Amino acid sequence: MILYLECRSYGISLDxxxxxxxxxxxxxxxxxxxEDEPAEISISGVNSPIPNLYPYIQHADLESGADIEKLNTLDARINGxxxxxxxxxxxxxxxECTGDLDFAVHVANSLDRYEIFPKIKTDEDLGRFLVDTAFITGKFxxxxxxxxxxxxxxxxxEQRDTLGGAYTAHGFVKRREEAPVQEETPKAMLxxxxxxxxxxxxxxxxxxxQLEHAKKSLGIEDFAQAVIANAEYTAPYLNQLIPMDSITVEDANEMALCLQRLKKxxxxxxxxxxxxxxEPSTFTEALDMAIDIDDYELISDSEREYGRQALRRMGANGEVLEAIEGHTDFDxxxxxxxxxxxxRRTGFGLVRRLGTPFPPVPEPDQQMGGLSC
Structure with a gap:
């Protein structure tokens, strides 16, 4: 790399x-x-394999050891x-369009964040490429x-700005699309x-x-523009117990956080x-239940133990329970x-609601509207 320096219409080169x-x-x-007069020295040009490097280094301070070291680093990186x-x-x-010497060094050391498509140099080229690769991307x-x-x-x-790319003499350049890693935390839903x-x-x-990446991949601005075709849960039984009606991505994300907490x-x-x-009829009702999970309690299958626990809730201590043992039908x-x-008895054990108790189980003839044969 050669820098061209200029002062008072005189020039000199610096290797x-x-x-x-x-x-x-x-x-x-x-x-x-x-020497005794004010003199402004400027970098007026650069000879480098990178033709558009000048704007990034024109303000480098050649009296600064730090900037000289950065220029040396950049030169070595380009030559390699x-x-x-x-x-x-x-x-x-x-x-990137704008930046300084520091940014040029950063980009030179981060080329894996960019990609170039040599055959794409116009909007028409880009459009054809997107349509031709639809079988791979699932888009267009x-x-x-x-x-x-x-x-x-x-x-x-229409897609050029969405992709965040630019046409150059050597093809279409864009930042690589970094799909966020979705396994940072254990998944609860898909x-x-x-x-x-x-x-x-x-x-x-x-x-x-990750949510913004999903929108970008689908080409939408809001999840209301997408259809939730399916919802799966990692915990067993939930696929059958949680309805899909009124489900939204935002509520589903909150549900997933609740399920993580419940599992923990x-x-x-x-x-x-x-x-x-x-038996919630909507996803929203099921989410409200997950949020209010402390309003429910799984209890022992033993009627005897439940009777003893009921007395404890009424204030009976161990001495009282011991005193009435043998004189009380705890069952x-x-x-x-x-x-x-x-x-209520369920396939997952006995459960009760701590706030308002569950209503009694309807009798068979009540479930049939009082009709019998």
């Missing part, structure tokens, strides 16, 4: 890599005869690049008979989202960044039991208290 002393000597030669990498670096700088699918009538330039123009014949598997719970606290079976009794007491407390 990079260099040292602070060499730079000072070059500058001294440039201002010879004007293949021709394809140099083209990618040039394209990345053109894509059109019937074969419709392809002769497609406006490829318009498709490319939603299948669809929009415009595209689908996206969204693992929940998801961060804001060992309360999944209690939630399943409550769902079996309550009968437990059975009556279960009925009074609205305890």
């Amino acid at each position: 990079i890599p260099t040292t602070r002393d060499e730079a000072a000597s070059t500058i001294f030669s440039l201002i010879a005869g004007f 690049m293949t021709q394809e990498e140099q083209r990618l670096f040039s394209g990345a700088l053109e894509l 699918r059109f019937p074969e008979e419709a392809r002769p009538y497609l406006d490829y330039a318009r498709i490319g123009a 939603l299948t989202l669809t929009a415009s014949e595209q689908s996206y598997p969204l693992v929940l719970p998801a961060s804001e960044r 606290d060992g309360e999944i079976m209690k939630y399943c039991a409550a769902l079996e009794v309550e 009968q007491l437990g059975s009556e208290m279960m009925e009074e407390d609205g305890v």
Whole structure:
């Protein structure tokens, strides 16, 4: 790399890599005869394999040891690049448009964050590429008979900004799409989202960044524009117990967070039991139950033990229970208290609601509207 320095219409070159002393000597030669006068020295140009490097280094301070070291680092990095990498670096700088020496060094060391498509140099090229790769990406699918009538330039123009790319002399350059890792926390749910014949598997719970990535992949601005085609749960039985009616991505994400907490606290079976009794008709109702899980309690199958627990809740201590042992039918007491407390038997155990007790189980003739034969 060669820098061209200028002062009072005089010029001189400075080879990079260099040292602070060499730079000072070059500058001294440039201002010879004007040492006692104010002189502004500028970098007027650069000779480098990267044709658009100048805007990024024009304000480098050649009297600063730190900036000289950065120039040396950048020069070494460029010289170590293949021709394809140099083209990618040039394209990345053109894509970013603005920056300084620090940013140029950063981009040079981060080329894996960019990609170049040499054959794409116009909106029409981009549109054709997107349609041709639909079988891989699942996007921009059109019937074969419709392809002769497609406006490829318009498709490319609409997607250029979405992709965050720029056309350069060496092709289309864009930042690599970094799909957020969705396994940072154990998953609780999997939603299948669809929009415009595209689908996206969204693992929940998801961060804001992951949710935005899902929208971008589907080409939508709001999840209301997508259809939730399916919802699956990692915990058993929930697929049958939680309805899909009124489900939204936002509520599903909150549900996934609740399910993580329930699993951690060992309360999944209690939630399943409550769902079996309550039979929520909408996803929102099921979510409210998960949020209010402390309003439910799984209890022992033993009527005797339930009777003893009921007495404890009434204030009886161990001495009282011991004193009435043998004189009290705890089984009968437990059975009556279960009925009074609205305890319901489910496939996941006995459960009761601590606030308002569950209503009694309807008799068979009541369920049939009082009709019998």
